[in-house]
Amino acid sequence: MSDESPPRGDKSSTKSRILAAAITLFADQGVAATGVRAIAAAADVHPSLIIHYFGSKDGLRVACDKHVAAFVREHKQQVMRAGRFDPAELRDLGDGPPLLRYLARTLADGSPHTAALVDEMVNDAVGYLADGVASGLVRPTDHPYERAALLAIWSLGTLALHEHVQRLLGVDLTALGGAATVESTYGRVASELLGSGIFRT
Protein backbone atom coordinates (compact mmCIF):
# COMPACT_ATOMS: atom_id res chain seq x y z
CA MET A 1 0.00 0.00 0.00
CA SER A 2 1.05 3.58 0.55
CA ASP A 3 3.45 2.81 3.38
CA GLU A 4 7.22 2.63 3.10
CA SER A 5 8.95 -0.26 1.44
CA PRO A 6 11.07 -2.15 3.92
CA PRO A 7 11.99 -4.69 1.35
CA ARG A 8 13.33 -7.60 3.37
CA GLY A 9 13.57 -8.99 6.84
CA ASP A 10 11.78 -6.89 9.41
CA LYS A 11 12.39 -3.29 8.38
CA SER A 12 14.99 -1.39 6.44
CA SER A 13 16.41 -1.37 9.98
CA THR A 14 19.18 -3.72 8.94
CA LYS A 15 21.60 -0.86 8.45
CA SER A 16 20.60 0.60 11.81
CA ARG A 17 20.96 -2.78 13.43
CA ILE A 18 24.51 -3.06 12.11
CA LEU A 19 25.26 0.44 13.35
CA ALA A 20 23.88 -0.31 16.80
CA ALA A 21 25.84 -3.53 17.07
CA ALA A 22 29.00 -1.79 15.92
CA ILE A 23 28.60 1.03 18.44
CA THR A 24 28.06 -1.47 21.22
CA LEU A 25 31.05 -3.61 20.36
CA PHE A 26 33.32 -0.68 19.56
CA ALA A 27 32.39 0.87 22.90
CA ASP A 28 33.02 -2.36 24.77
CA GLN A 29 36.25 -3.58 23.21
CA GLY A 30 37.60 -0.72 21.14
CA VAL A 31 37.57 -0.38 17.37
CA ALA A 32 40.78 -2.22 16.54
CA ALA A 33 39.93 -5.17 18.79
CA THR A 34 36.51 -5.68 17.21
CA GLY A 35 36.23 -7.72 14.02
CA VAL A 36 33.73 -7.29 11.24
CA ARG A 37 32.54 -10.84 11.77
CA ALA A 38 31.75 -10.17 15.43
CA ILE A 39 29.68 -7.13 14.49
CA ALA A 40 27.88 -9.10 11.81
CA ALA A 41 27.09 -11.87 14.27
CA ALA A 42 25.76 -9.38 16.82
CA ALA A 43 23.58 -7.77 14.15
CA ASP A 44 22.59 -11.18 12.79
CA VAL A 45 23.68 -10.45 9.24
CA HIS A 46 26.37 -11.68 6.91
CA PRO A 47 29.81 -10.01 7.26
CA SER A 48 29.91 -8.99 3.62
CA LEU A 49 26.74 -7.01 4.09
CA ILE A 50 28.63 -4.61 6.33
CA ILE A 51 31.09 -3.91 3.54
CA HIS A 52 28.22 -3.58 1.09
CA TYR A 53 26.55 -0.92 3.21
CA PHE A 54 29.51 0.95 4.64
CA GLY A 55 32.27 0.31 2.13
CA SER A 56 34.80 -0.81 4.69
CA LYS A 57 35.31 -1.30 8.38
CA ASP A 58 36.64 2.23 8.60
CA GLY A 59 33.57 3.50 6.78
CA LEU A 60 31.50 1.82 9.47
CA ARG A 61 33.57 3.51 12.15
CA VAL A 62 32.99 6.89 10.53
CA ALA A 63 29.27 6.18 10.36
CA CYS A 64 29.31 5.36 14.08
CA ASP A 65 31.15 8.59 14.81
CA LYS A 66 28.61 10.58 12.86
CA HIS A 67 25.68 8.83 14.50
CA VAL A 68 26.95 9.53 17.99
CA ALA A 69 27.89 13.10 17.10
CA ALA A 70 24.40 13.72 15.75
CA PHE A 71 22.85 12.37 18.93
CA VAL A 72 25.03 14.56 21.10
CA ARG A 73 24.25 17.64 19.00
CA GLU A 74 20.53 16.97 19.36
CA HIS A 75 20.73 16.96 23.13
CA LYS A 76 23.41 19.56 23.46
CA GLN A 77 21.35 22.14 25.24
CA GLN A 78 21.30 19.83 28.25
CA VAL A 79 25.06 19.73 28.34
CA MET A 80 27.92 21.97 29.26
CA ARG A 81 25.93 24.94 30.44
CA ALA A 82 27.26 26.96 33.31
CA GLY A 83 26.83 25.21 36.63
CA ARG A 84 25.80 22.02 34.90
CA PHE A 85 29.07 20.74 33.64
CA ASP A 86 28.17 17.13 33.45
CA PRO A 87 28.11 15.41 30.06
CA ALA A 88 26.34 12.49 31.67
CA GLU A 89 23.19 14.54 31.30
CA LEU A 90 23.01 12.81 28.00
CA ARG A 91 21.39 9.61 29.01
CA ASP A 92 21.13 6.50 26.96
CA LEU A 93 17.45 7.17 26.39
CA GLY A 94 16.86 3.51 25.83
CA ASP A 95 18.27 4.12 22.38
CA GLY A 96 19.87 0.75 22.71
CA PRO A 97 23.51 1.22 21.83
CA PRO A 98 25.66 2.71 24.58
CA LEU A 99 26.35 5.99 22.87
CA LEU A 100 28.09 7.54 25.85
CA ARG A 101 30.44 4.61 26.25
CA TYR A 102 31.27 4.90 22.57
CA LEU A 103 31.88 8.62 22.98
CA ALA A 104 34.12 8.01 25.96
CA ARG A 105 36.11 5.50 23.96
CA THR A 106 36.59 7.74 20.94
CA LEU A 107 37.37 10.81 23.04
CA ALA A 108 40.65 9.20 23.99
CA ASP A 109 41.24 7.43 20.69
CA GLY A 110 40.88 10.63 18.74
CA SER A 111 38.65 10.64 15.69
CA PRO A 112 38.16 13.80 13.61
CA HIS A 113 34.42 13.92 14.23
CA THR A 114 34.92 13.73 17.97
CA ALA A 115 37.39 16.59 17.88
CA ALA A 116 34.89 18.78 16.06
CA LEU A 117 32.26 17.81 18.61
CA VAL A 118 34.51 18.81 21.49
CA ASP A 119 35.25 22.13 19.83
CA GLU A 120 31.53 22.82 19.54
CA MET A 121 30.96 21.99 23.18
CA VAL A 122 33.72 24.34 24.21
CA ASN A 123 32.27 27.16 22.17
CA ASP A 124 28.84 26.51 23.66
CA ALA A 125 30.34 26.57 27.13
CA VAL A 126 31.94 29.93 26.37
CA GLY A 127 28.48 31.26 25.63
CA TYR A 128 26.87 29.71 28.69
CA LEU A 129 29.59 31.03 30.95
CA ALA A 130 29.35 34.51 29.41
CA ASP A 131 25.61 34.46 30.12
CA GLY A 132 26.40 33.44 33.68
CA VAL A 133 28.84 36.31 34.05
CA ALA A 134 26.31 38.77 32.62
CA SER A 135 23.66 37.64 35.07
CA GLY A 136 26.09 37.86 37.97
CA LEU A 137 26.11 34.16 38.78
CA VAL A 138 29.55 33.39 37.47
CA ARG A 139 32.83 35.07 38.26
CA PRO A 140 34.39 36.98 35.40
CA THR A 141 37.78 35.86 34.16
CA ASP A 142 40.60 37.18 32.04
CA HIS A 143 40.59 34.04 29.93
CA PRO A 144 36.99 33.03 29.22
CA TYR A 145 37.82 30.70 26.35
CA GLU A 146 40.51 28.86 28.27
CA ARG A 147 38.25 28.54 31.30
CA ALA A 148 35.47 27.08 29.21
CA ALA A 149 37.88 24.72 27.49
CA LEU A 150 39.28 23.48 30.77
CA LEU A 151 35.85 22.92 32.25
CA ALA A 152 34.83 21.00 29.16
CA ILE A 153 38.02 18.94 29.30
CA TRP A 154 37.43 18.11 32.94
CA SER A 155 33.85 17.07 32.22
CA LEU A 156 34.72 14.98 29.20
CA GLY A 157 37.79 13.59 30.95
CA THR A 158 35.60 12.20 33.73
CA LEU A 159 33.51 10.60 31.01
CA ALA A 160 36.57 9.11 29.35
CA LEU A 161 37.69 7.73 32.71
CA HIS A 162 34.20 6.63 33.69
CA GLU A 163 35.55 3.22 34.61
CA HIS A 164 37.74 4.78 37.31
CA VAL A 165 34.95 7.11 38.37
CA GLN A 166 32.73 4.14 38.90
CA ARG A 167 35.35 2.25 40.86
CA LEU A 168 36.34 5.24 43.01
CA LEU A 169 33.04 7.02 43.48
CA GLY A 170 30.42 4.45 42.61
CA VAL A 171 28.82 6.56 39.90
CA ASP A 172 28.32 5.25 36.38
CA LEU A 173 28.45 8.32 34.16
CA THR A 174 27.47 6.35 31.09
CA ALA A 175 24.28 4.89 32.48
CA LEU A 176 22.65 7.35 34.85
CA GLY A 177 20.63 10.32 33.87
CA GLY A 178 21.82 13.76 34.88
CA ALA A 179 19.54 14.22 37.84
CA ALA A 180 20.63 11.12 39.69
CA THR A 181 24.26 11.97 38.99
CA VAL A 182 24.03 15.49 40.32
CA GLU A 183 22.28 14.33 43.47
CA SER A 184 25.02 11.84 44.22
CA THR A 185 28.00 12.49 46.45
CA TYR A 186 29.97 12.88 43.26
CA GLY A 187 27.73 15.71 42.13
CA ARG A 188 27.83 17.46 45.48
CA VAL A 189 31.59 17.29 45.73
CA ALA A 190 31.98 18.54 42.17
CA SER A 191 29.67 21.46 42.89
CA GLU A 192 31.62 22.23 46.04
CA LEU A 193 34.91 22.18 44.18
CA LEU A 194 33.74 24.27 41.28
CA GLY A 195 31.71 26.50 43.52
CA SER A 196 34.34 27.67 45.91
CA GLY A 197 37.61 26.00 44.97
CA ILE A 198 39.95 24.16 47.25
CA PHE A 199 42.03 26.93 48.75
CA ARG A 200 41.14 28.80 51.86
CA THR A 201 40.48 32.47 51.23
Next chain:
Amino acid sequence: MSDESPPRGDKSSTKSRILAAAITLFADQGVAATGVRAIAAAADVHPSLIIHYFGSKDGLRVACDKHVAAFVREHKQQVMRAGRFDPAELRDLGDGPPLLRYLARTLADGSPHTAALVDEMVNDAVGYLADGVASGLVRPTDHPYERAALLAIWSLGTLALHEHVQRLLGVDLTALGGAATVESTYGRVASELLGSGIFRT
Protein backbone atom coordinates in the same frame (compact mmCIF):
# COMPACT_ATOMS: atom_id res chain seq x y z
CA MET B 1 86.50 -9.78 34.03
CA SER B 2 84.51 -8.35 36.88
CA ASP B 3 82.13 -6.34 34.69
CA GLU B 4 78.68 -7.46 33.66
CA SER B 5 78.09 -10.03 31.00
CA PRO B 6 76.20 -8.50 28.09
CA PRO B 7 76.43 -11.66 26.09
CA ARG B 8 75.35 -10.63 22.66
CA GLY B 9 74.67 -7.60 20.52
CA ASP B 10 75.21 -4.40 22.45
CA LYS B 11 73.99 -5.16 25.96
CA SER B 12 71.48 -7.37 27.64
CA SER B 13 69.41 -4.32 26.70
CA THR B 14 67.56 -6.35 24.07
CA LYS B 15 64.69 -6.95 26.44
CA SER B 16 64.61 -3.25 27.33
CA ARG B 17 64.75 -2.32 23.68
CA ILE B 18 61.71 -4.48 23.00
CA LEU B 19 59.93 -2.92 25.96
CA ALA B 20 60.72 0.61 24.79
CA ALA B 21 59.56 -0.10 21.26
CA ALA B 22 56.37 -1.69 22.56
CA ILE B 23 55.58 1.26 24.82
CA THR B 24 56.14 3.66 21.96
CA LEU B 25 53.97 1.79 19.49
CA PHE B 26 51.28 0.95 22.04
CA ALA B 27 51.14 4.61 23.01
CA ASP B 28 50.92 5.76 19.41
CA GLN B 29 48.46 3.28 17.94
CA GLY B 30 46.91 1.44 20.85
CA VAL B 31 47.60 -2.10 21.96
CA ALA B 32 45.16 -3.95 19.73
CA ALA B 33 46.23 -2.08 16.62
CA THR B 34 49.90 -2.86 17.12
CA GLY B 35 51.28 -6.19 15.91
CA VAL B 36 54.10 -8.18 17.39
CA ARG B 37 55.95 -7.96 14.10
CA ALA B 38 55.86 -4.17 14.11
CA ILE B 39 57.30 -4.09 17.62
CA ALA B 40 59.98 -6.57 16.64
CA ALA B 41 60.93 -4.47 13.62
CA ALA B 42 61.10 -1.31 15.71
CA ALA B 43 63.31 -3.09 18.24
CA ASP B 44 65.32 -4.73 15.45
CA VAL B 45 64.81 -8.27 16.67
CA HIS B 46 62.97 -11.30 15.45
CA PRO B 47 59.26 -11.52 16.35
CA SER B 48 59.62 -14.86 18.08
CA LEU B 49 62.10 -13.32 20.49
CA ILE B 50 59.30 -11.24 21.94
CA ILE B 51 57.36 -14.39 22.75
CA HIS B 52 60.52 -15.98 24.11
CA TYR B 53 61.04 -13.13 26.56
CA PHE B 54 57.50 -12.17 27.45
CA GLY B 55 55.53 -15.34 26.82
CA SER B 56 52.86 -13.68 24.74
CA LYS B 57 51.76 -10.33 23.42
CA ASP B 58 49.61 -9.88 26.48
CA GLY B 59 52.60 -10.69 28.67
CA LEU B 60 54.43 -7.89 26.89
CA ARG B 61 51.51 -5.56 27.55
CA VAL B 62 51.59 -6.42 31.22
CA ALA B 63 55.33 -5.80 31.31
CA CYS B 64 54.75 -2.38 29.75
CA ASP B 65 52.09 -1.63 32.35
CA LYS B 66 54.43 -2.59 35.15
CA HIS B 67 57.29 -0.59 33.70
CA VAL B 68 55.22 2.56 33.42
CA ALA B 69 53.65 2.01 36.82
CA ALA B 70 57.10 1.64 38.39
CA PHE B 71 58.23 4.86 36.76
CA VAL B 72 55.20 6.73 38.00
CA ARG B 73 55.64 5.37 41.53
CA GLU B 74 59.25 6.50 41.56
CA HIS B 75 58.31 10.07 40.76
CA LYS B 76 55.06 10.13 42.63
CA GLN B 77 56.05 12.71 45.17
CA GLN B 78 56.02 15.28 42.39
CA VAL B 79 52.44 14.45 41.52
CA MET B 80 48.99 14.94 42.89
CA ARG B 81 49.94 16.98 45.91
CA ALA B 82 47.63 19.73 47.04
CA GLY B 83 47.75 22.74 44.79
CA ARG B 84 49.89 20.87 42.30
CA PHE B 85 47.37 18.65 40.65
CA ASP B 86 49.14 18.17 37.39
CA PRO B 87 50.27 14.66 36.46
CA ALA B 88 52.31 16.19 33.68
CA GLU B 89 54.92 16.90 36.32
CA LEU B 90 56.15 13.51 35.35
CA ARG B 91 58.28 14.38 32.41
CA ASP B 92 59.67 12.00 29.88
CA LEU B 93 63.13 12.47 31.36
CA GLY B 94 64.69 11.49 28.06
CA ASP B 95 63.92 7.94 29.05
CA GLY B 96 63.12 7.36 25.43
CA PRO B 97 59.69 5.75 25.33
CA PRO B 98 56.75 8.11 25.77
CA LEU B 99 55.66 6.82 29.14
CA LEU B 100 53.05 9.49 29.69
CA ARG B 101 51.41 8.88 26.33
CA TYR B 102 51.30 5.19 27.20
CA LEU B 103 49.76 6.00 30.56
CA ALA B 104 47.18 8.25 28.95
CA ARG B 105 46.28 5.46 26.55
CA THR B 106 45.91 2.79 29.22
CA LEU B 107 44.00 5.09 31.57
CA ALA B 108 41.08 4.95 29.19
CA ASP B 109 41.60 1.37 28.04
CA GLY B 110 41.56 0.07 31.57
CA SER B 111 44.29 -2.29 32.62
CA PRO B 112 44.42 -3.71 36.16
CA HIS B 113 47.81 -2.20 36.90
CA THR B 114 46.63 1.24 35.86
CA ALA B 115 43.61 0.98 38.14
CA ALA B 116 45.84 0.15 41.09
CA LEU B 117 48.04 3.08 40.16
CA VAL B 118 45.09 5.46 40.12
CA ASP B 119 43.93 4.17 43.48
CA GLU B 120 47.35 4.89 44.94
CA MET B 121 47.37 8.39 43.54
CA VAL B 122 43.96 9.07 45.04
CA ASN B 123 45.08 7.85 48.44
CA ASP B 124 48.18 10.01 48.20
CA ALA B 125 46.04 12.99 47.26
CA VAL B 126 43.88 12.38 50.33
CA GLY B 127 47.01 12.69 52.43
CA TYR B 128 48.29 15.79 50.68
CA LEU B 129 44.93 17.50 50.97
CA ALA B 130 44.63 16.56 54.65
CA ASP B 131 48.05 18.14 55.21
CA GLY B 132 46.83 21.23 53.38
CA VAL B 133 43.76 21.41 55.57
CA ALA B 134 45.86 20.99 58.71
CA SER B 135 48.15 23.81 57.69
CA GLY B 136 45.21 26.04 56.86
CA LEU B 137 45.91 26.29 53.15
CA VAL B 138 43.09 24.08 51.97
CA ARG B 139 39.42 24.29 52.77
CA PRO B 140 38.04 21.45 54.84
CA THR B 141 35.34 19.29 53.32
CA ASP B 142 32.77 16.77 54.44
CA HIS B 143 33.97 14.30 51.81
CA PRO B 144 37.77 14.35 51.73
CA TYR B 145 38.11 11.06 49.87
CA GLU B 146 35.61 11.98 47.21
CA ARG B 147 37.22 15.39 46.75
CA ALA B 148 40.65 13.84 46.32
CA ALA B 149 39.27 11.26 43.91
CA LEU B 150 37.56 13.89 41.81
CA LEU B 151 40.67 16.06 41.66
CA ALA B 152 42.71 13.05 40.62
CA ILE B 153 40.16 12.11 37.98
CA TRP B 154 40.19 15.64 36.57
CA SER B 155 43.98 15.64 36.46
CA LEU B 156 44.26 12.24 34.86
CA GLY B 157 41.35 12.97 32.57
CA THR B 158 43.18 15.96 31.13
CA LEU B 159 46.11 13.62 30.55
CA ALA B 160 43.90 11.06 28.85
CA LEU B 161 42.48 13.81 26.63
CA HIS B 162 45.87 15.43 26.07
CA GLU B 163 45.21 15.49 22.35
CA HIS B 164 42.22 17.78 22.86
CA VAL B 165 44.10 19.82 25.46
CA GLN B 166 46.82 20.43 22.94
CA ARG B 167 44.38 21.40 20.22
CA LEU B 168 42.27 23.66 22.46
CA LEU B 169 44.89 25.16 24.74
CA GLY B 170 48.18 24.59 22.96
CA VAL B 171 49.73 22.67 25.84
CA ASP B 172 51.24 19.22 25.38
CA LEU B 173 50.82 17.51 28.73
CA THR B 174 52.83 14.50 27.66
CA ALA B 175 55.93 16.41 26.62
CA LEU B 176 56.39 19.44 28.86
CA GLY B 177 57.84 19.40 32.31
CA GLY B 178 55.72 20.55 35.20
CA ALA B 179 57.15 24.02 35.49
CA ALA B 180 56.47 25.06 31.91
CA THR B 181 52.95 23.66 32.14
CA VAL B 182 52.03 25.50 35.30
CA GLU B 183 53.36 28.78 33.95
CA SER B 184 51.21 28.49 30.84
CA THR B 185 47.78 30.01 30.44
CA TYR B 186 46.46 26.53 31.04
CA GLY B 187 48.12 26.40 34.42
CA ARG B 188 46.94 29.86 35.42
CA VAL B 189 43.35 29.16 34.45
CA ALA B 190 43.41 25.84 36.29
CA SER B 191 44.75 27.52 39.41
CA GLU B 192 42.09 30.19 39.13
CA LEU B 193 39.34 27.61 38.81
CA LEU B 194 40.53 25.40 41.62
CA GLY B 195 41.50 28.36 43.72
CA SER B 196 38.23 30.20 43.85
CA GLY B 197 35.72 28.26 41.77
CA ILE B 198 33.47 29.64 39.10
CA PHE B 199 30.53 30.95 41.06
CA ARG B 200 30.30 34.42 42.45
CA THR B 201 30.15 34.50 46.21
Next chain:
DNA sequence: ACATTAATCGAACGTTCGTTTAGTGTCTGG
Protein backbone atom coordinates in the same frame (compact mmCIF):
# COMPACT_ATOMS: atom_id res chain seq x y z
C1' DA C 1 4.92 -11.00 -17.78
C1' DC C 2 9.30 -9.36 -17.81
C1' DA C 3 13.49 -6.66 -17.09
C1' DT C 4 15.70 -4.15 -13.36
C1' DT C 5 17.31 -3.11 -9.01
C1' DA C 6 18.34 -3.77 -4.33
C1' DA C 7 19.05 -6.86 -0.33
C1' DT C 8 21.24 -10.61 1.31
C1' DC C 9 23.92 -14.80 1.48
C1' DG C 10 27.78 -18.36 0.74
C1' DA C 11 32.21 -19.21 -0.27
C1' DA C 12 36.45 -18.01 -1.07
C1' DC C 13 40.53 -14.72 -1.62
C1' DG C 14 45.06 -13.11 -0.03
C1' DT C 15 47.05 -11.14 4.09
C1' DT C 16 48.29 -10.66 8.67
C1' DC C 17 47.85 -12.21 13.20
C1' DG C 18 50.01 -14.51 17.54
C1' DT C 19 52.40 -18.41 18.35
C1' DT C 20 55.22 -22.87 17.90
C1' DT C 21 58.92 -25.71 16.84
C1' DA C 22 63.44 -26.52 15.58
C1' DG C 23 67.77 -24.99 15.16
C1' DT C 24 72.24 -21.99 15.22
C1' DG C 25 75.84 -19.90 17.32
C1' DT C 26 78.29 -18.00 21.53
C1' DC C 27 79.55 -17.92 26.05
C1' DT C 28 80.57 -20.17 30.62
C1' DG C 29 81.54 -23.35 34.44
C1' DG C 30 83.16 -27.81 35.89
Next chain:
DNA sequence: CCAGACACTAAACGAACGTTCGATTAATGT
Protein backbone atom coordinates in the same frame (compact mmCIF):
# COMPACT_ATOMS: atom_id res chain seq x y z
C1' DC D 1 87.29 -29.57 26.60
C1' DC D 2 82.99 -30.19 26.55
C1' DA D 3 78.19 -29.97 28.17
C1' DG D 4 74.78 -27.06 28.87
C1' DA D 5 72.66 -22.58 29.30
C1' DC D 6 71.52 -18.64 26.80
C1' DA D 7 70.46 -15.17 22.97
C1' DC D 8 68.63 -15.31 18.97
C1' DT D 9 66.98 -16.71 14.16
C1' DA D 10 64.39 -19.26 10.46
C1' DA D 11 60.41 -21.18 8.89
C1' DA D 12 56.09 -22.47 9.35
C1' DC D 13 51.46 -23.22 11.64
C1' DG D 14 46.43 -22.46 12.09
C1' DA D 15 43.27 -18.99 12.93
C1' DA D 16 41.34 -14.66 12.15
C1' DC D 17 41.44 -10.62 9.55
C1' DG D 18 39.11 -7.29 5.92
C1' DT D 19 37.45 -7.79 1.56
C1' DT D 20 35.77 -9.58 -3.13
C1' DC D 21 32.94 -12.13 -6.15
C1' DG D 22 29.16 -14.28 -7.82
C1' DA D 23 24.49 -16.40 -6.86
C1' DT D 24 19.90 -16.13 -4.90
C1' DT D 25 15.87 -13.93 -3.57
C1' DA D 26 12.36 -10.48 -3.24
C1' DA D 27 10.36 -5.95 -4.41
C1' DT D 28 9.53 -2.49 -8.33
C1' DG D 29 8.57 -0.28 -12.66
C1' DT D 30 6.46 -0.91 -17.16
